[in-house]
Amino acid sequence: xxxxxxxxxxxxxxxxxxxxxxxxxxxTGYPSLFWYVQYPGEGxxxxxxxxxxxxxxxxxxxxxxxxxxxxxxxxxxxSVQVSDxxxxxxxxxxxxxxNKLTFGGGTxxxxxx
Amino acid sequence: GAVVSQHPSWVICKSGTSVKIExxxxxxxxxxxxxxxxxxxxxxxxxxxxxxxSKATYEQGVEKDKFLINHASLTLSTLTVTSAHPEDxxxxxxxxxxxxxxxxxAFFGQGTRLTxx
Numbered sequence: 276x277x278x279x280x281x282x283x284x285x286x287x288x289x290x291x292x293x294x295x296x297x298x299x300x301x302x303t304g305y306p307s308l309f310w311y312v313q314y315p316g317e318g319x320x321x322x323x324x325x326x327x328x329x330x331x332x333x334x335x336x337x338x339x340x341x342x343x344x345x346x347x348x349x350x351x352x353x354s355v356q357v358s359d360x361x362x363x364x365x366x367x368x369x370x371x372x373x374n375k376l377t378f379g380g381g382t383x384x385x386x387x388x
Numbered sequence: 389g390a391v392v393s394q395h396p397s398w399v400i401c402k403s404g405t406s407v408k409i410e411x412x413x414x415x416x417x418x419x420x421x422x423x424x425x426x427x428x429x430x431x432x433x434x435x436x437x438x439x440x441x442s443k444a445t446y447e448q449g450v451e452k453d454k455f456l457i458n459h460a461s462l463t464l465s466t467l468t469v470t471s472a473h474p475e476d477x478x479x480x481x482x483x484x485x486x487x488x489x490x491x492x493x494a495f496f497g498q499g500t501r502l503t504x505x
Binding site for chain 1: 394422429430431432434437481483485493494495496497498499501
């Protein structure tokens with residue numbers, strides 16, 4: 276079945292540092308890929324998405340490129356802020372799975388001033 | 389984007405009682421909604437798929453008699469945790485996909501933190 280693997284956290288960074296969170300997937304067909312963010316005590320918010328190979332999703336300074344050849348969707352941000360402290364989830368959704376989302380384990384990011 | 393509203397955002401109940409959680413799509417119709425459960429510091433696990441007008445589809449290992457799902461209308465799905473026990477304490481989140489002429493996008497409710505004492 277479908278699966279998503281992302282790097283374990285926690286990841287602790289200083290403000291303005293570069294952030295990368297690795298995400299790889301296995302899936303049948305051509306899934307859509309997502310990054311969700313969860314701030315403390317809140318539900319999930321879609322951060323960005325990509326629906327086909329070589330697509331780049333971007334939002335709030337975050338970027339991720341759909342790499343079919345490496346089955347990856349790594350999340351990057353060039354200069355993090357304290358407000359980026361959250362848990363980040365990589366996920367995929369495929370029509371073959373009835374559009375259900377399969378999530379990675381989540382990566383907790385803590386940005387210190 | 390589309391809005392999914394989940395209520396309540398938190399609830400504390402006594403062991404043995406039942407708790408109902410509502411998930412509403414406010415500005416779109418959802419024939420399908422998904423219910424997830426999240427344990428502390430863990431990922432989201434899909435519990436079941438709620439289908440309007442038919443029975444819910446449960447994931448392996450999820451007790452359908454304990455987690456009752458009803459998809460009463462195109463904008464409302466409910467999850468009832470029956471005879472709750474402390475091990476049912478968790479964060480429950482619903483989502484609804486919006487399929488607008490392309491790949492669907494899932495919108496999530498705010499989540500419900502259930503504490504069973």
